[in-house]
Amino acid sequence: MVEQQYPEVLTIAGSDSGGGAGIQADIKTMQACHVYSSSILVAITAQNTLDVQAVLPMPIKMINAQFASIYADFDIKAAKTGMLADSQHVRCVVKNIKQYHITPLIVDPVMVAKGGTRLLTQEAIETIIQDLIPLADIVTPNLPEAEAITNMRIISKADFETAAKKIAAMGAKNVIIKGGHGQGKTVSDYVLLADGHDFWLSGDRYDTKRKHGTGDTLSSAITSALAKGYSIEKAIRFGKKFVDMAIKKGIVVGHGHGPLNHWAMQGDHDEI
Numbered sequence: 096m097v098e099q100q101y102p103e104v105l106t107i108a109g110s111d112s113g114g115g116a117g118i119q120a121d122i123k124t125m126q127a128c129h130v131y132s133s134s135i136l137v138a139i140t141a142q143n144t145l146d147v148q149a150v151l152p153m154p155i156k157m158i159n160a161q162f163a164s165i166y167a168d169f170d171i172k173a174a175k176t177g178m179l180a181d182s183q184h185v186r187c188v189v190k191n192i193k194q195y196h197i198t199p200l201i202v203d204p205v206m207v208a209k210g211g212t213r214l215l216t217q218e219a220i221e222t223i224i225q226d227l228i229p230l231a232d233i234v235t236p237n238l239p240e241a242e243a244i245t246n247m248r249i250i251s252k253a254d255f256e257t258a259a260k261k262i263a264a265m266g267a268k269n270v271i272i273k274g275g276h277g278q279g280k281t282v283s284d285y286v287l288l289a290d291g292h293d294f295w296l297s298g299d300r301y302d303t304k305r306k307h308g309t310g311d312t313l314s315s316a317i318t319s320a321l322a323k324g325y326s327i328e329k330a331i332r333f334g335k336k337f338v339d340m341a342i343k344k345g346i347v348v349g350h351g352h353g354p355l356n357h358w359a360m361q362g363d364h365d366e367i
């Protein structure tokens with residue numbers, strides 16, 4: 096008999112019944128990265144690759160109970176947040192993050208699903224800015240999210256840099272502004288680290304509709320790498336490579352915005 100220990104990680108997010116985004120994408124990514132994943136459900140969605148058909152935020156009492164269960168037993172090395180639904184739920188998650196001193200914390204400020212359905216109320220954007228971003232070791236907005244957070248248009252490279260500085264000034268230690276929603280043959284994410292060092296992560300932009308859960312996959316791969324002891328910069332570079340491969344080696348599922356291939360890096364054991 097052999098017993099092995101894996102770094103334990105936590106995702107605090109919404110469930111996607113279609114398995115392409117949310118908690119399901121997080122768990123698949125974490126599993127592929129060889130860390131042990133636990134999860135706190137903040138909301139349930141009835142969802143497939145075509146759209147989100149229904150959303151049910153969990154009772155606050157049940158979210159508190161999940162945090163209590165996890166922190167009574169597990170040794171969580173890194174955690175991430177995803178879909179948080181509304182202000183009340185953001186505040187509940189923030190209270191628990193403070194209570195259990197959760198760090199490192201990756202905040203993926205999920206606002207709108209690929210099909211266009213809101214996953215966060217408009218007023219909760221302010222709660223995320225005021226209460227959650229200051230607790231983030233890394234915050235990972237996509238372009239529309241970064242625009243909503245900073246209240247500015249982001250088009251040029253200089254705009255990315257200005258927006259990242261604004262988000263860092265809100266209290267996030269490290270900032271990644273993802274470029275998936277941009278245009279052009281390459282896709283570039285901008286990274287601003289806590290020490291002021293910055294860089295672009297660029298790669299081919301794959302022409303595919305199978306891009307459901309790209310942000311969840313990136314933030315979960317980064318969370319996993321941090322739990323394994325990678326530096327912030329190395330974890331971010333690993334995350335980008337993981338999501339790039341998961342899009343590049345696509346799988347055929349559903350009729351709309353298809354999920355990624357979370358097995359894509361399997362076999363590349365030096366990397367994962």
Ligand SMILES: Nc1ncnc2c1ncn2[C@@H]1O[C@H](COP(=O)(O)OP(=O)(O)OP(=O)(O)O)[C@@H](O)[C@H]1O
Nearest residue numbers: 237273274275276282299300301307308309310311
């Ligand atoms: N077409 C593409 N080809 C290659 N990489 C991509 C493509 N689209 C997105 N990415 C990468 O996927 C990651 C997530 O970026 P994106 O801007 O899509 O986030 P997101 O909108 O939060 O994702 P989602 O909401 O689907 O979870 C980034 O690292 C980005 O560079």
Ligand SMILES: Cc1ncc(COP(=O)(O)O)c(N)n1
Nearest residue numbers: 109110116117208209307308
């Ligand atoms: C529960 C949940 N969390 C996150 C997303 C974002 O993913 P996408 O932008 O690819 O729809 C989602 N659709 N559902």
